[in-house]
Amino acid sequence: xxxxxxxxxxxxxxxxxxxxxxxxxxxxxxxxxxxxxxxxxxxxxxxxxxxxxxxxxxxxxxxxxxxxxxxxxxxxxxxxxxxxxxxxxxxxxxxxxxxxxxxxxxxxxxxxxxxxxxxxxxxxxxxxxxxxxxxxxxxxxxxxxxxxxxxxxxxxxxxxxxxxxxxxxxxxxxxxxxxxxxxxxxxxxxxxxxxxxxxxxxxxxxxxxxxxxxxxxxxxxxxxxxxxxxxxxxxxxxxxxxxxxxxxxxxxxxxxxxxxxxxxxxxxxxxxxxxxxxxxxxxxxxxxxxxxxxxxxxxx
Amino acid sequence: xxxxxxxxxxxxxxxxxxxxxxxxxxxxxxxxxxxxxxxxxxxxxxxxxxxxxxxxxxxxxxxxxxxxxxxxxxxxxxxxxxxxxxxxxxxxxxxxxxxxxxxxxxxxxxxxxxxxxxxxxxxxxxxxxxxxxxxxxxxxxxxxxxxxxxxxxxxxxxxxxxxxxxxxxxxxxxxxxxxxxxxxxxxxxxxxxxxxxxxxxxxxxxxxxxxxxxxxxxxxxxxxxxxxxxxxxxxxxxxxxxxxxxxxxxxxxxxxxxxxxxxxxxxxxxxxxxxxxxxxxxxxxxxxxxxxxxxxxxxxxxxxxxxxxxxxxxxxxxxxxxxxxxxxxxxxxxxxxxxxxxxxxxxxxxxxxxxxxxxxxxxxxxxxxxxxxxxxxxxxxxxxxxxxxxxxxxxxxxxxxxx
Numbered sequence: 001x002x003x004x005x006x007x008x009x010x011x012x013x014x015x016x017x018x019x020x021x022x023x024x025x026x027x028x029x030x031x032x033x034x035x036x037x038x039x040x041x042x043x044x045x046x047x048x049x050x051x052x053x054x055x056x057x058x059x060x061x062x063x064x065x066x067x068x069x070x071x072x073x074x075x076x077x078x079x080x081x082x083x084x085x086x087x088x089x090x091x092x093x094x095x096x097x098x099x100x101x102x103x104x105x106x107x108x109x110x111x112x113x114x115x116x117x118x119x120x121x122x123x124x125x126x127x128x129x130x131x132x133x134x135x136x137x138x139x140x141x142x143x144x145x146x147x148x149x150x151x152x153x154x155x156x157x158x159x160x161x162x163x164x165x166x167x168x169x170x171x172x173x174x175x176x177x178x179x180x181x182x183x184x185x186x187x188x189x190x191x192x193x194x195x196x197x198x199x200x201x202x203x204x205x206x207x208x209x210x211x212x213x214x215x216x217x218x219x220x221x222x223x224x225x226x227x228x229x230x231x232x233x234x235x236x237x238x239x240x241x242x243x244x245x246x247x248x249x250x251x252x253x254x255x256x257x258x259x260x261x262x263x264x265x266x267x268x269x270x271x272x273x274x275x276x277x278x279x280x281x282x283x284x285x286x287x288x289x290x291x292x293x294x295x296x297x298x299x300x
Numbered sequence: 301x302x303x304x305x306x307x308x309x310x311x312x313x314x315x316x317x318x319x320x321x322x323x324x325x326x327x328x329x330x331x332x333x334x335x336x337x338x339x340x341x342x343x344x345x346x347x348x349x350x351x352x353x354x355x356x357x358x359x360x361x362x363x364x365x366x367x368x369x370x371x372x373x374x375x376x377x378x379x380x381x382x383x384x385x386x387x388x389x390x391x392x393x394x395x396x397x398x399x400x401x402x403x404x405x406x407x408x409x410x411x412x413x414x415x416x417x418x419x420x421x422x423x424x425x426x427x428x429x430x431x432x433x434x435x436x437x438x439x440x441x442x443x444x445x446x447x448x449x450x451x452x453x454x455x456x457x458x459x460x461x462x463x464x465x466x467x468x469x470x471x472x473x474x475x476x477x478x479x480x481x482x483x484x485x486x487x488x489x490x491x492x493x494x495x496x497x498x499x500x501x502x503x504x505x506x507x508x509x510x511x512x513x514x515x516x517x518x519x520x521x522x523x524x525x526x527x528x529x530x531x532x533x534x535x536x537x538x539x540x541x542x543x544x545x546x547x548x549x550x551x552x553x554x555x556x557x558x559x560x561x562x563x564x565x566x567x568x569x570x571x572x573x574x575x576x577x578x579x580x581x582x583x584x585x586x587x588x589x590x591x592x593x594x595x596x597x598x599x600x601x602x603x604x605x606x607x608x609x610x611x612x613x614x615x616x617x618x619x620x621x622x623x624x625x626x627x628x629x630x631x632x633x634x635x636x637x638x639x640x641x642x643x644x645x646x647x648x649x650x651x652x653x654x655x656x657x658x659x660x661x662x663x664x665x666x667x668x669x670x671x672x673x674x675x676x677x678x679x680x681x682x683x684x685x686x687x688x689x690x691x692x693x694x695x696x697x698x699x700x701x702x703x
Binding site: 225 | 390426455500527528529530533572575576577578580581582633634663
């Protein structure tokens with residue numbers, strides 16, 4: 001078991017003929033991910049690497065292949081449009097890797113997605129999910145890799161990882177694997193101010209997944225997502241959660257790489273997030289080198 | 301990206317946001333000419349001489365002065381302000397040199413208010429915030445009297461609704477200035493919303509927004525930050541950029557496609573990924589605080605950096621006089637360890653490596669990367685983990701006698 005992606009995931013790659021798209025499509029296929037098709041407008045009819053069919057639209061691709069998920073490598077000017085196209089074609093999971101999408105575009109995407117989710121909830125159906133943008137993707141080790149993370153550092157097991165940062169996720173995974181601890185699913189939710197799944201959404205899935213026994217949650221300065229995650233941990237989580245918050249030493253008003261990582265107006269500081277998580281019963285690793293060992297100390 | 305007040309007001313004018321008459325001035329002569337022109341146009345000799353720097357709090361720092369006596373007085377004020385090191389709560393103690401002025405007509409107002417717009421990331425909506433406490437530090441108001449800030453959130457599919465603007469207008473007590481003032485405020489809000497969306501702003505503040513004696517509502521200030529991600533659809537942003545307002549090292553880094561932020565410490569850091577870069581700063585501070593060891597910079601070379609970019613990044617760190625040791629911390633994903641290793645070696649050979657270098661490599665092509673570093677003949681200390689690297693860096697700085 002796992003969350004979001006697994007053996008039954010049939011993946012489309014939007015932007016499969018571009019530089020990043022083609023490189024990572026190959027890597028994902030090598031890892032064993034079922035890449036059933038690609039989408040690049042005007043390139044329909046081609047075969048990627050001689051075997052994966054390319055389509056002009058996501059709708060055509062879904063109808064022809066039965067795909068149930070999509071990963072987006074489309075450059076920023078067209079990325080929000082690509083996300084909307086994927087949801088409109090009925091896909092339940094869209095993972096957007098693209099970095100640099102304007103906030104204004106994502107505000108519109110969020111609004112459409114929320115309306116869709118509300119309709120599906122009322123109908124008692126499963127809801128469509130967006131992961132990212134500006135994220136490394138989602139991996140269920142040994143089953144399915146969607147995104148740009150290095151597959152070989154992962155090991156199948158029972159720890160869920162959720163993070164706003166790509167390389168810091170690899171760091172946590174590397175530490176877990178070095179201790180012989182495997183992962184159920186690792187989810188990079190991305191570093192943008194307006195995005196899809198939040199800590200709460202992912203924690204909810206981990207809590208409900210019988211095969212996930214503990215969680216590492218990696219946050220960073222800026223926004224209030226970590227605080228909301230802490231509230232969820234306090235109210236609903238029975239599984240141990242180890243956390244790390246990057247940016248304790250970051251100066252206010254400076255954007256630390258990610259558009260979302262900025263302390264503004266005294267809000268979004270690392271210490272406020274660490275306090276909220278500690279009060280919620282999560283254990284916060286004192287340094288980024290202690291993420292896996294902190295979780296291990298909490299596992300029975 | 302930040303722009304000056306006068307540039308913000310030019311954008312306001314484009315969307316029909318009411319603003320006072322004014323002209324930018326780069327020299328004292330231009331300031332005097334602008335004051336003369338305004339006196340002719342408005343029939344009043346009163347002008348305001350305003351320092352144009354990107355930081356807020358200019359008035360308190362002495363960068364905004366009223367000239368009641370016409371162009372000659374405006375000239376005297378311009379002489380004082382132009383070229384001064386203006387210190388505000390946002391500039392840091394060294395201040396920012398004033399290189400541009402904005403000369404604006406003086407107006408008699410009956411009240412000052414605050415109006416701000418941001419992308420509220422928690423609600424995923426554009427938020428308008430308004431307060432009767434205008435012209436002062438809004439962060440202070442937010443902290444001490446949050447009930448004095450009124451907020452509405454805009455649904456992106458319908459845009460700002462008139463009722464939302466009316467809610468703010470009545471909440472601000474604008475009825476006491478007359479019905480006309482309420483409708484003028486509602487119109488101004490609509491123009492600001494249009495400007496915010498079309499210009500891809502991430503922040504827009506009018507502090508103060510004023511009501512004039514005649515009941516008009518006017519934006520007396522304009523602070524605009526753009527969403528850097530939207531640069532591809534705003535070709536004019538390049539012209540609006542004022543390079544004098546930016547840290548020269550950060551500018552150089554940005555031109556090379558690197559994320560760089562200068563800090564006060566003594567350890568140069570080269571890391572891939574923003575989160576890992578922040579975490580690396582944190583662990584250096586954690587390990588070194590007691591010994592006066594701290595990060596000198598935040599540097600994320602990103603996921604897809606080329607060897608040239610890595611060479612450039614490492615060179616920038618090598619050239620910084622405050623750097624007493626360098627920590628390279630890489631967890632290769634898309635970024636391959638051998639690309640990093642080649643870049644580091646190239647820069648060190650070109651510029652010379654005079655300070656201790658600690659390298660921690662992990663991930664894609666790690667063996668190849670380590671081999672390149674070993675065979676380079678450079679004095680490199682290899683670290684196995686982030687904690688090990690941080691300890692080695694602290695030891696190296698302490699051994700070097702740096703405080």
